[in-house]
Amino acid sequence: MSYNWIKPEEFSFNSFLLMDRWIIKMMCNHHLGNNEYDKNLGIALEYNPAVKWYLFHKCPECKPILEKLTEGVPKNLSSDEVRKAEIDAIREMETSIVLVHPEIMEKNCDYIYDWDKKFLLELADFTDKLVLDIGSGTGRLAFAAAQKAKRVYASEPTDALREYLLDKIKHENIDNVTVLDGTVEQIPYEDNTFDIVMSGHVVGDDYEREIAELTRVVKNGGYIIDCIGEDNRKRKPNEELLKRGFEAFYHVSKTGGDIYRYRKQVVK
């Protein structure tokens, strides 16, 4: 599925040099196995030896998979044929390419630019609270919460996004947002630390494990919030969250999308 967030022709294949290990792993787990994409990525890697070297060394566990893609790539392809393969590989990885070019996200991703902070702030009282934002991205949720909270911890596994968050904090003199590395599977905090733990577009690969981890770091009586941004997608309520005790809040976005936000009060 393409979101058309980027024009792939405008990107260098060198964008892959900005990828963190977890992104390379995700590419191998979620995107490979489609013959056409495998072929295009194989060509692009074989004709960009520095990128191939980087991916092999940055994510050694993916080396055998990526190596296989480059086996048998013809040696005599024209530069146009190689560029076409690069563009198709970039298009397929659009959702990860934007993560390593954060400035594009706020401009081109509808879930961010069409969003209003009221959609978060009406879900809980953030005043003077200790808040954790998991997979913070460009800080859509973190900076909204920080206007009321005592402190917001913005946890983000993508290096380029952590830098982006730190630059924004510096330029806007924000003194109550702390940026850190970390994933939803393993949150680097003690049990019962936060009043509110929130995320958007992050939870969903393994509900059982992820919600157990979110619950672990929330104080008794605190909240877990899942607050996606605005888009035009038609969707149904998320049964996985409802059956785990989340309440759903529904609205239609201005582009006609079905937006569900979720909240659960944790009782320990």
Ligand SMILES: C[S@@+](CC[C@H](N)C(=O)[O-])C[C@H]1O[C@@H](n2cnc3c(N)ncnc32)[C@H](O)[C@@H]1O
């Ligand atoms: C689609 S973006 C959403 C960013 C932000 N939460 C928002 O809604 O504006 C998904 C974010 O989750 C991060 N991410 C991906 N896998 C993650 C994981 N396992 N744990 C925590 N964050 C993750 C990505 O780096 C990216 O910043």
